[in-house]
Amino acid sequence: MKNQIYPCLWFDGKAQEAAQFYCSIFKNSKITADNQTVVTFELNGKKFMGLNGGPEFKFNEAVSLVVDCETQEEIDHLWDKLTSEGGKEGNCGWLKDKFGVSWQIVPTVLPKLLSNPEKAKNVMEAFMKMKKFDIEKLINS
Structure with missing residues (x-):
């Protein structure tokens, strides 16, 4: 099965800041794509998505x-x-x-x-x- 499973983390406008913070802490980490709404990044080679979804969810x-x-x-x-x-x-x-x-x-x-x-x-x-x-x-x- 080739479908990759990874978490999407819902942020209130701070997805890019969070991705940069996490990538600065973990080795083998990088931001792989970034736009105003979504940022994808890898921590220790594992894929994550950060979403600027707003204040609805915590x-x-x-x-x-x-x-x-x-x-x-x-x-x-x-x-x-x-x-x-x-x-x-x-x-x-x-x-x-x-x-x-x-x-x-x-x-x-x-x-x-x-x-x-x-x-x-x-x-x-x-x-x-x-x-x-x-x-x-x-x-x-």
Whole structure:
């Protein structure tokens, strides 16, 4: 099947600004097309569309973008950039950026830790107290 599936993000007049912001944060990212209504862009090689749709709809946590991170440095970088300029920290690795888009910044080791019957309860208790994930604390919990 050759049909590509990708998200369209509805912005209130800030699609181009959002695309530029996201492309400045993620490697292997670029704006691929831009007009006054729609901007298409790639983040880490994945296609997105930004639509200047107006004020009718707002982002909420029902949909979030998940980023798997191998290292604490990756988590710290993305967390700091995405919460800058008015973004808001959430709990358990969730945040909202300055445009209201929800993100989950998740260490790749988390599923392995949660699948270990001897560690899962402690890991769960540890990450429930965190905003930004701390890989070392998760591993040592």
